[in-house]
Amino acid sequence: MRNFYLLLASVAFSHQLSAQTVAPRPxxxxxxxxxIAPLTLFDPSTSAVLVGAEFRPMPRIGLELDYGFRFTPLRLFSWNTKKENMRYxxxxxxxxxxxxxTEQKQWYIAAEGFYVPEEYDLGKGNFYRNGEFRAYxxxxxxxxxxxxxxxxxxxxRLxxxxxxxxxxxxxxxxIETEYTTQNEHPGDYLYDAPEQNFLSKTPDPGVQRKVHPALALRLAYTLLKR
Structure with missing residues (x-):
């Protein structure tokens, strides 16, 4: 009987030891x-509700698509008040x-592409075309x-x-900008001074290329697990 108890104790000890050495479950x-991206609601130029979905065909790979539509009730600035009939x-x-x-964190690297079409109407204004100051x-x-x-x-994880x-x-x-103007004429620097805020000023006609700092903040909800 004593040997039986010793055998049970040995088995229990071996099981406990093996349990401690088992690799954590993936x-x-x-x-x-x-x-959803809450910061886009406060974009001073193109406030929008940006929603999206991410699909992971493999544990290490994620594919995401986002769509944003115009939303202005939370717009904090009046920089675009002179832009009429805005659509984007x-x-x-x-x-x-x-x-x-880990259980709480997932680090990643990503490559993104984006496309934002926008159109609107402006009242009296001006621009430079081929080095010439024009007004409309x-x-x-x-x-x-x-x-x-x-x-x-x-x-x-939240x-x-x-x-x-x-x-x-x-x-x-x-950035590519096209103008369709009415009553366009040579501009006068005294009477046709720009009135738009420099942060929301419409670019001159043509194409511009700029550095793009990317900042993203989203709230995510797991709909499906595997």
Missing amino acids: QPTDRLLLK QKFKAEARYYFPR ERAHIEKTIEGGALKAGMMR GQRFWLDAALGLGFRR
Whole structure:
């Protein structure tokens, strides 16, 4: 009987020791996530509700599509009050590579592309075309912004299915602007001085290329796990 108890004790000790050495169970993959970007609501030029979805065909790979539509009730600035009949949308696509995750964090690198078509009407204004200062009584503006960026980011768990998704990066953007004017004429520097805030001023006709600092902050909800 004594030997039997010793055998049971040995088995229990061996089981406890083996349990301590077992590798931790892999974390489940968040296969489909729904996202919203709250900061785009406060964009001073193109305030929008930006929503999206991320699909992960593999644990390390994420593919995301976002769509933003015009939303102005929370606009904090009046920089665009002279822009009439504003219409715009925001489209964004992103591919991600995730590093091995923990229970609370997921680090990743990403490449994104974006496209923002915008149009509106302006009253009296001016611009430079081919180095010549021009003025107009009214204009219809069509502007497109497109570009891309490389980013590094982290997803931080907020709850059982909720995440905070933040990223920083750098890229480029291309801005193409077209004017359709009424009563266009040579401008007078004294009487046709620009009136728009420099942060919301409509670019001159043509194409501009600029550095694009990428800042992203999203709230995510895991819809499906694998």
